[in-house]
Amino acid sequence: MTNPTLMSVNDVRKSFATLRGPLKAVDGVSFSINPGETLALVGESGSGKSTLAMILLGLIAADSGILAFDGSAATPIADRAHRRPDQGLGIVFQNPHSSLNPRMKVRSLVAEPLRASSNLSGNALADRVITLLEQVGLGRQHMERYPHELSGGQMQRVAIARALALEPKLLILDEPTAALDVSVRMQTLKLLKSLQEHHGTSYLYITHDLGTVDYIADRIIVMYLGRIVESGRVEDVFAAPKHPYTRALLDAVPTLDPRSRGVFVTLEGEIPSPVNRPSGCSFAPRCRWKTGRCDEIDPALVVANPGRGFACHHPLASVPDELDR
Numbered sequence: 421m422t423n424p425t426l427m428s429v430n431d432v433r434k435s436f437a438t439l440r441g442p443l444k445a446v447d448g449v450s451f452s453i454n455p456g457e458t459l460a461l462v463g464e465s466g467s468g469k470s471t472l473a474m475i476l477l478g479l480i481a482a483d484s485g486i487l488a489f490d491g492s493a494a495t496p497i498a499d500r501a502h503r504r505p506d507q508g509l510g511i512v513f514q515n516p517h518s519s520l521n522p523r524m525k526v527r528s529l530v531a532e533p534l535r536a537s538s539n540l541s542g543n544a545l546a547d548r549v550i551t552l553l554e555q556v557g558l559g560r561q562h563m564e565r566y567p568h569e570l571s572g573g574q575m576q577r578v579a580i581a582r583a584l585a586l587e588p589k590l591l592i593l594d595e596p597t598a599a600l601d602v603s604v605r606m607q608t609l610k611l612l613k614s615l616q617e618h619h620g621t622s623y624l625y626i627t628h629d630l631g632t633v634d635y636i637a638d639r640i641i642v643m644y645l646g647r648i649v650e651s652g653r654v655e656d657v658f659a660a661p662k663h664p665y666t667r668a669l670l671d672a673v674p675t676l677d678p679r680s681r682g683v684f685v686t687l688e689g690e691i692p693s694p695v696n697r698p699s700g701c702s703f704a705p706r707c708r709w710k711t712g713r714c715d716e717i718d719p720a721l722v723v724a725n726p727g728r729g730f731a732c733h734h735p736l737a738s739v740p741d742e743l744d745r
């Protein structure tokens with residue numbers, strides 16, 4: 421039987437040494453991504469999303485964890501660090517102003533990854549650059565421009581073209597539209613979606629913007645203080661979130677209709693410091709439904725039928741009348 425999973429990661433952990441003690445940025449995270457699907461990774465600032473992305477790319481070393489990618493055997497993730505990132509993996513960062521070298525023209529920016537990893541040169545290389553630019557809605561006329569001669573949305577298109585140059589099987593999108601004008605955010609997401617339909621690339625879509633998740637993603641994982649607190653198919657999680665944290669994130673999105681979910685939940689208080697993690701459930705200090713048990717016992721992530729999981733002692737019922745216990 422063939423394994424349909426493109427990437428699976430198991431129990432990834434990463435602590436940073438800080439003056440106040442070890443900071444557990446990623447604290448036992450496991451998930452998988454299938455070919456051609458988009459997995460959204462959401463959570464407030466500081467929940468460990470970018471750290472996880474950097475680990476997957478091999479750009480920072482994890483303390484522990486197992487990773488299997490693209491048919492290769494599962495190996496300790498620590499062995500990957502400081503290696504050249506895998507050919508099959510690409511990244512688009514939040515801010516194209518800082519991810520694109522301002523001294524390079526678009527032509528060279530897009531050619532750079534091809535020069536490093538393919539035998540293309542001369543006209544063949546130029547043709548490939550033009551094809552890539554056309555795929556992202558740019559053209560020959562942009563080749564001789566520098567990044568500052570492009571709009572933010574155009575720059576991000578160049579960053580996407582660069583990332584696609586090596587035909588990655590998995591593209592990590594770390595808040596790809598957060599630095600863009602609201603008016604071009606949706607266009608950029610549309611572009612990403614149509615590129616995915618064309619190339620079959622899988623996406624790990626990191627975002628604060630839950631309003632875009634149901635447009636682009638198939639499944640979602642919600643992180644809080646370095647851990648997954650809820651996961652599942654987007655339609656299931658959005659229709660009936662089980663974790664109060666997910667509920668609060670969803671209720672904060674103006675474009676999603678909270679009526680179907682009954683009472684409205686707001687997120688109060690600050691995310692606790694990952695250095696002084698509360699005992700018991702990390703979300704308890706902010707949770708309106710917490711009980712004594714939540715202060716004492718850390719709830720484990722219980723994963724049921726395909727990927728639907730939550731870490732909560734008192735998961736929200738899906739029947740609206742029962743929500744306001």
Ligand SMILES: Nc1ncnc2c1ncn2[C@@H]1O[C@H](COP(=O)(O)OP(=O)(O)OP(=O)(O)O)[C@@H](O)[C@H]1O
Nearest residue numbers: 436438443445464465466467468469470471472694
């Ligand atoms: N190099 C580092 N040294 C020390 N602490 C770090 C380092 N990198 C990240 N952290 C800490 O790890 C935690 C997770 O950070 P990370 O950048 O992964 O969060 P994030 O979910 O991507 O946040 P954002 O949504 O703001 O991008 C934070 O508490 C952050 O301060």
Ligand SMILES: [Mg+2]
Nearest residue numbers: 469470471594
């Ligand atoms: Mg981040």
